[in-house]
Every structure is written in structure tokens, then in C-alpha cells.
Amino acid sequence: MLIVQKFGGTSVKDAERLRNVARIVTDVYKGGNDVVVVVSAQGDTTDDLIAKAAEINEKPSRREMDMLLASGEQISASLLAMCIQKLGIPAISLTGWQAGFLTSSAHTSARIRRVTPDRIKKELDQKKIVIVCGFQGLSRYDDITTLGRGGSDTSAVAIAAAMHADLCQIFTDVEGVYTADPRKVKNAAKLKTISYDEMLELATLGAQVLNNRSVEMAKKYNIELEVLSSLTRAPGTIVKEANKMEKMLVSGVAKDTNVARVSVVGVPDNPGLAFKMFSKLSAKNINVDIILQSIGRDGTKDISFTVAKDNAKEAAAVMEDYASAIGAKSVLVDEKVAKISIVGAGMESHAGVATKMFEALYDAQINIRMIATSEIKISVLIDEKDADAAVSAIHSKFFDKDN
Amino acid sequence: MLIVQKFGGTSVKDAERLRNVARIVTDVYKGGNDVVVVVSAQGDTTDDLIAKAAEINEKPSRREMDMLLASGEQISASLLAMCIQKLGIPAISLTGWQAGFLTSSAHTSARIRRVTPDRIKKELDQKKIVIVCGFQGLSRYDDITTLGRGGSDTSAVAIAAAMHADLCQIFTDVEGVYTADPRKVKNAAKLKTISYDEMLELATLGAQVLNNRSVEMAKKYNIELEVLSSLTRAPGTIVKEANKMEKMLVSGVAKDTNVARVSVVGVPDNPGLAFKMFSKLSAKNINVDIILQSIGRDGTKDISFTVAKDNAKEAAAVMEDYASAIGAKSVLVDEKVAKISIVGAGMESHAGVATKMFEALYDAQINIRMIATSEIKISVLIDEKDADAAVSAIHSKFFDKDN
Numbered sequence: 001m002l003i004v005q006k007f008g009g010t011s012v013k014d015a016e017r018l019r020n021v022a023r024i025v026t027d028v029y030k031g032g033n034d035v036v037v038v039v040s041a042q043g044d045t046t047d048d049l050i051a052k053a054a055e056i057n058e059k060p061s062r063r064e065m066d067m068l069l070a071s072g073e074q075i076s077a078s079l080l081a082m083c084i085q086k087l088g089i090p091a092i093s094l095t096g097w098q099a100g101f102l103t104s105s106a107h108t109s110a111r112i113r114r115v116t117p118d119r120i121k122k123e124l125d126q127k128k129i130v131i132v133c134g135f136q137g138l139s140r141y142d143d144i145t146t147l148g149r150g151g152s153d154t155s156a157v158a159i160a161a162a163m164h165a166d167l168c169q170i171f172t173d174v175e176g177v178y179t180a181d182p183r184k185v186k187n188a189a190k191l192k193t194i195s196y197d198e199m200l201e202l203a204t205l206g207a208q209v210l211n212n213r214s215v216e217m218a219k220k221y222n223i224e225l226e227v228l229s230s231l232t233r234a235p236g237t238i239v240k241e242a243n244k245m246e247k248m249l250v251s252g253v254a255k256d257t258n259v260a261r262v263s264v265v266g267v268p269d270n271p272g273l274a275f276k277m278f279s280k281l282s283a284k285n286i287n288v289d290i291i292l293q294s295i296g297r298d299g300t301k302d303i304s305f306t307v308a309k310d311n312a313k314e315a316a317a318v319m320e321d322y323a324s325a326i327g328a329k330s331v332l333v334d335e336k337v338a339k340i341s342i343v344g345a346g347m348e349s350h351a352g353v354a355t356k357m358f359e360a361l362y363d364a365q366i367n368i369r370m371i372a373t374s375e376i377k378i379s380v381l382i383d384e385k386d387a388d389a390a391v392s393a394i395h396s397k398f399f400d401k402d403n
Numbered sequence: 404m405l406i407v408q409k410f411g412g413t414s415v416k417d418a419e420r421l422r423n424v425a426r427i428v429t430d431v432y433k434g435g436n437d438v439v440v441v442v443s444a445q446g447d448t449t450d451d452l453i454a455k456a457a458e459i460n461e462k463p464s465r466r467e468m469d470m471l472l473a474s475g476e477q478i479s480a481s482l483l484a485m486c487i488q489k490l491g492i493p494a495i496s497l498t499g500w501q502a503g504f505l506t507s508s509a510h511t512s513a514r515i516r517r518v519t520p521d522r523i524k525k526e527l528d529q530k531k532i533v534i535v536c537g538f539q540g541l542s543r544y545d546d547i548t549t550l551g552r553g554g555s556d557t558s559a560v561a562i563a564a565a566m567h568a569d570l571c572q573i574f575t576d577v578e579g580v581y582t583a584d585p586r587k588v589k590n591a592a593k594l595k596t597i598s599y600d601e602m603l604e605l606a607t608l609g610a611q612v613l614n615n616r617s618v619e620m621a622k623k624y625n626i627e628l629e630v631l632s633s634l635t636r637a638p639g640t641i642v643k644e645a646n647k648m649e650k651m652l653v654s655g656v657a658k659d660t661n662v663a664r665v666s667v668v669g670v671p672d673n674p675g676l677a678f679k680m681f682s683k684l685s686a687k688n689i690n691v692d693i694i695l696q697s698i699g700r701d702g703t704k705d706i707s708f709t710v711a712k713d714n715a716k717e718a719a720a721v722m723e724d725y726a727s728a729i730g731a732k733s734v735l736v737d738e739k740v741a742k743i744s745i746v747g748a749g750m751e752s753h754a755g756v757a758t759k760m761f762e763a764l765y766d767a768q769i770n771i772r773m774i775a776t777s778e779i780k781i782s783v784l785i786d787e788k789d790a791d792a793a794v795s796a797i798h799s800k801f802f803d804k805d806n
Binding site: 079098 | 418421422452455456458459460463464466467468470471473474475477478480481482484485486488489495496498501522545546547
């Protein structure tokens with residue numbers, strides 16, 4: 001078997017944790033498998049480097065940021081190679097460009113264009129464990145690029161796809177994907193399996209277990225992912241195609257507090273205004289999540305949308321300009337909101353899931369400010385202060401045995 | 404003019420020092436020059452990385468050490484680029500391989516095979532200041548290599564040679580090359596110029612101002628070097644061809660305490676024994692510095708040589724084995740010695756320089772244990788405790804005006 005294993009920054013943060021990873025990796029190797037390991041930078045390295053840059057230049061060039069940040073994985077990868085060699089197993093570390101990662105030139109958030117794993121194959125043929133620097137690649141101008149936060153997951157899946165790996169294991173701090181945050185919700189249960197689509201919704205919703213791009217890529221190339229802990233070695237959660245498993249009604253409850261609501265009130269009911277509104281936001285690189293438009297009244301309508309908290313002020317400013325230009329009444333911003341979502345591939349064929357969610361919130365006396373639904377997801381916007389209570393109430397409604 | 408400037412680890416150790424370097428570099432750029440900057444890793448970075456590796460594997464693979472250590476310059480180079488950009492001047496950092504450094508595969512002490520500065524030229528053409536990671540390159544197997552300690556000096560000279568630079572400035576902690584260590588010897592004077600050969604002897608002798616390989620390369624390609632301080636900006640010492648300047652009788656006094664003497668006493672007077680003795684040492688990679696053979700007596704002779712203190716015990720062990728095999732009498736080791744040398748291109752044509760040196764030592768009641776001379780150098784081995792006094796006495800003899 002060819003197995004790709006990815007270890008995040010916490011899993012390789014010091015010598016002790018590196019030794020732990022070396023044992024996991026070599027055990028799999030000794031089982032007769034080819035092993036490619038993808039690593040992130042150690043612990044807080046990336047944040048420390050960002051702080052160093054900020055001390056020097058508050059707006060550093062993205063090209064130079066990538067040059068700087070890529071050093072982090074070079075350190076963790078070479079240290080892990082030394083650690084594995086210490087156990088008597090041959091190992092070699094490869095930078096992103098040595099491993100054949102060709103990316104776009106969008107520095108600090110480059111997209112992988114192609115992985116040419118010739119060097120990886122050559123080293124595997126020589127019975128080495130190959131350690132690849134995650135998160136990084138090379139542009140066609142021979143410049144070092146990085147894939148943005150969470151990019152190491154994507155690196156791992158991209159290698160698994162390019163090499164037709166049998167399994168891609170993503171080692172993290174948690175033992176898998178849970179029905180809710182296990183630190184916050186008692187009775188939160190680990191899922192044995194989850195579909196790509198459900199995982200995508202959960203990732204987007206702030207479950208923070210797996211990077212979204214990596215799940216998209218895994219879905220596209222049908223790579224079976226396993227999310228598991230580098231400390232407990234217990235079986236984790238398998239992420240795979242939905243038709244391979246029984247559909248769960250609801251697979252998880254997620255909370256996202258990095259959200260703000262912007263409302264433009266009293267927008268004249270003319271065609272094209274909404275399009276122009278959102279094109280102004282995308283021109284500023286502001287991503288919009290939920291969009292709701294009220295039914296018209298008095299020839300005007302209200303358009304509300306959510307953005308990341310960081311973008312709230314800028315989005316509001318853009319809207320203020322636009323609102324006065326088109327004669328809208330006012331712009332309201334609320335940063336003290338949270339988005340609570342339930343995800344489940346099964347809900348599309350089951351009526352009453354939304355009702356059950358709303359009932360849980362009503363029982364807990366939590367006010368719903370906005371609702372958005374998709375085929376496998378229902379999200380509500382509520383006051384930020386109610387977020388944890390809402391997750392507990394909904395989780396209890398769907399997962400506690402006595403319900 | 405095309406000027407190559409090299410800054411060592413202390414010169415770029417933190418944000419403040421980086422800003423200082425950025426000012427030096429941009430001032431030269433604003434004078435209408437093309438500037439290529441070569442940097443070492445920041446401050447103690449390299450030592451810190453070596454310590455990290457040692458914690459994991461006491462004998463790490465050299466290939467992985469290079470992967471690890473090369474990250475250090477990647478950090479300092481990108482930070483310096485950001486620093487220069489902050490001053491409004493375009494800049495770009497390049498790794499060793501991006502800058503076109505092809506080296507041998509001797510990891511941790513690779514030799515530069517060729518520098519292909521196409522990328523550097525392209526960026527200079529775009530009016531950028533180009534910052535190159537010193538100390539590193541790429542082997543023909545596409546592996547990252549390092550040039551060993553002091554390798555950044557060599558990187559700078561290699562770029563200057565490949566690009567036919569007009570000047571190569573080596574910025575250090577000191578203001579130039581002195582007639583003796585200015586921290587130890589009062590009246591030590593900064594030299595305006597020194598020849599390559601004198602500089603080579605001084606570097607070998609532990610003056611530690613310039614890396615020896617870089618001076619050899621500068622001599623070979625006739626690159627004019629300037630050694631100067633990144634803090635004071637005062638004119639430094641120019642290192643160039645001897646025929647371009649007046650020969651100084653004695654250009655400096657140097658001390659090397661990293662030296663030990665090994666003597667093999669009573670070696671039978673047969674041909675080939677000395678050759679075999681030193682081939683056994685070179686087989687163990689032990690470098691021998693001074694070699695002295697006594698005139699034969701009773702059909703035997705004594706052979707003494709000096710090695711670095713680190714190698715003393717191993718050299719003695721090798722000699723013990725060899726001595727008993729050939730019937731030599733005994734092996735003596737003395738680690739408490741120091742080598743004091745005077746260097747000067749002028750001494751070859753002046754009698755009496757040696758006499759004057761020995762007189763200075765006699766006046767200071769310092770015993771000479773061994774003497775070795777070359778055309779431009781005289782070295783004596785003395786007790787380590789007398790080293791500083793010997794340097795002062797000799798320096799005073801040659802340089803004080805009242806002598």
C-alpha cells in the first residue's frame with residue numbers, strides 16, 4: 001500500500017512529538033507500506049515568522065512572505081528525517097519544489113497546478129520514507145509559493161491524488177470528526193465515516209478539523225481520507241463518497257463565531273442592484289457567505305449578508321457608499337452574531353429536520369436572526385452570546401438517546 | 404558599478420540591524436549602482452538549528468543538516484528584502500539555487516562548481532536590489548547543499564567573480580584588518596590595504612576576519628575585496644594584488660590558540676616513514692599545520708607537528724599505534740600551546756625580520772617551542788599562557804613609533 005500521512009504543526013512541535021511521529025510513520029513502513037509524510041511547520045513557527053516580518057514591514061510583499069514562511073516546513077521536514085534515521089530507517093526530506101509542486105503565482109494563497117512526483121517515486125523506490133514540506137510549492141517563475149493556511153492538508157491530498165495513494169491520513173489534535181465540538185458539548189460523538197459533502201459543509205462552518213480545499217480535492221479525485229490523532233493512535237473518522245455509506249440524518253453541529261451581518265435597508269426594487277452590490281464586495285476581495293433578500297415592501301427591499309468579522313468594517317464602508325448612490329435607506333452592521341449549522345447528507349430526504357432544529361432553539365429561548373439552508377445544511381444566525389448554548393441544545397435534540 | 408555586499412550574521416541579527424543594513428545597501432543603490440547583497444543567517448540561528456538537530460540525532464545525515472541549515476539564510480534574506488522594500492526601493496531575495504549556485508555534493512562542506520547568475524541579472528535589469536542567501540547552493544542531484552562555516556564570504560566572492568563585479572565588500576563586526584587584535588593590543592592599527600597572500604596567511608592563522616576560501620577565490624579571479632564594519636561605515640581594508648601596492652614589511656601579528664603539538668620521539672631513520680605517518684592522519688581527516696623534523700641522532704629522529712586542539716587526542720592515538728608498529732620511542736602531546744605569527748609580503752626581501760621577532764620574545768622572556776617560516780610568514784609555537792603577551796611584544800616591536 002502507498003499511504004500518505006500528514007502531520008500538523010502541533011504534532012511536530014518539539015523533539016518529543018517528532019519522535020512520536022517518527023514511531024507512527026516507521027510502524028506503517030515496517031508493515032511493508034510505502035510512506036509519504038507531509039509536515040507543517042513546527043508549533044508556532046509560522047506565527048513567529050509572521051511577527052518577525054510585521055516588525056520590519058507592516059505590508060510585506062507576498063512574494064517575500066512566501067520565501068520567509070517556506071523555511072518553517074524545511075526545518076520540520078529535515079528534523080523529522082533525522083528523527084526517522086535515528087530509528088534506523090532510511091528517510092529523506094523534500095521541499096515543495098523538490099517534491100514537484102507546481103503552483104499558481106498567487107503568493108500566500110497559491111493554487112496547486114500540478115504535482116510531478118518523480119523525485120518522490122525515485123526515493124520510495126530506494127525504500128526511503130519520503131518527508132515532504134507541506135503548504136509550499138514553486139511558481140512557473142521559479143519563485144517559492146505557499147498555499148495559505150491549512151495548505152498542508154491540501155499538499156497531502158494532492159500527493160495522494162497524483163500518486164494514486166491507497167489512503168491519506170490527516171493527523172491532528174483531535175481523534176476525528178465529531179457531531180459537535182467535544183470540548184464544549186458533552187455526548188459529542190466521534191463519527192466513523194462522513195461524506196465529502198458533509199465534511200465540506202462542516203469545514204466551511206468552522207469545525208476546523210480539515211482544510212476545505214483539501215476535502216474538495218479529495219472529493220474530486222476520490223481519495224479516502226482518515227482524520228485521526230497523532231497522540232492516541234485510535235481509529236479516526238473516514239471521509240469518503242456518500243454512496244459508500246449509510247446516510248446519517250444529521251452528522252454534526254458546527255459553530256462559527258467569526259461572522260458579522262451587514263444589512264442594507266430600503267434598497268429600491270430595480271433589477272441588477274444586488275448584482276452590483278456583490279460585485280463591489282468581490283472587487284475588494286471580501287467573501288460573502290449567507291445572503292438573504294427580504295420580500296419587497298413599499299417598492300424597496302432589504303438585503304442582508306454575512307462576512308468574516310475582519311471584513312465587517314470594510315464591507316459596511318463599501319455598502320455605505322453604494323447605499324447613498326442608489327438611494328437606499330441605511331446600512332446596519334452587527335458583529336455580535338454567530339452562525340450555528342447542522343449538516344447531514346440524510347436531511348435532504350427527511351422532512352422535519354429544520355423544524356427539530358428550530359424547536360431546540362425555541363426550547364432554549366434563543367432568537368433566530370437569519371436562516372439559510374442548502375440540501376445538506378441548515379444554518380441560523382443568532383446572538384454570539386447564545387452560541388454555545390445553541391450548539392448544546394441542538395446537539396442534545398439530535399443525538400441524545402432520550403430524545 | 405556593480406557592487407556585491409556581504410553581511411554576516413551579527414549585521415542582520417535583528418530588526419534594528421536589518422534596518423541598518425537596508426540603509427547601507429539602498430544608499431549605494433541610490434548612488435546609481437547595481438547592488439547584489441549576500442547574507443548569512445541571523446545571529447545565532449545556525450547554532451540554534453544545529454542544537455535542535457543534536458537533540459534529535461547526535462549524528463544527523465549531512466544531507467538533512469543542509470536542508471535544515473539552509474532555512475536560516477532564507478529567513479534573513481527575505482526579511483532584508485522586506486526591509487529594503489519598506490524604504491521604497493524594489494528588492495527580491497533569492498535562495499542559493501535560485502541565484503544559480505551549483506555545488507559539489509559534499510554536504511555541509513560543498514565546493515562551488517559554477518555560478519550561473521541569469522536570474523540575478525534579470526532582477527538587476529529590473530532595477531531591483533538582489534539579496535542572495537549565502538552559504539548555500541544546489542548539487543547536481545537537486546539537493547540543497549551548504550558551503551560550511553564562513554561560506555557566505557565565498558558566496559559573495561563567487562558572485563562577484565561570475566558577474567565581474569567592480570567591488571566586493573565584506574561587512575563584519577570590525578572596521579577592517581588590523582596589525583593585531585585591536586581588543587587585545589593597544590596601538591593595533593587598521594591596514595589600508597593588504598595583499599591576497601598576506602590575508603590568506605592571516606586568515607589561516609586565526610585572524611578570523613575573512614574566510615580563507617573566499618580570499619583564495621578572490622585572488623584567483625582578481626576580485627578586489629573590502630573588509631569593513633556595518634556599524635561605523637568607515638573605509639575598511641582593501642584586499643588586492645600585491646603588485647598594486649607598496650609592500651609592507653610586516654602587515655600583522657596573529658594569534659591562534661586552537662593548536663596542539665604532537666611529537667613522535669625516536670623515529671627510526673628509514674625512508675618513507677614520515678610519508679606513512681601523515682597519510683595515516685589524512686586518512687582520519689586530521690589536518691596538520693606546522694611540521695618539523697629534527698636532525699637525526701643515534702639513527703633516530705623526532706617528528707613534531709601541530710593540529711587543531713579538537714584533533715589532538717585522535718592524532719595522538721593514531722601516532723601511538725604507528726609508533727609501536729615502527730619501533731619509535733614515544734608520543735608526546737602538548738595542548739597548552741599557542742601559535743603566534745607575523746605576516747608581511749615585504750619580509751621576503753628583508754633580512755632580520757625573524758631576528759626582530761625573536762628579540763621581542765626574548766625581551767618578554769617568552770620561550771619559543773617551535774619555529775616555522777614561509778616566504779611571507781614566520782610562526783612560532785609558545786606556551787598558551789604567554790600568547791597575549793607575545794602578540795603585544797611583537798606588535799610593539801614592529802609597529803610602535805619609538806622602536
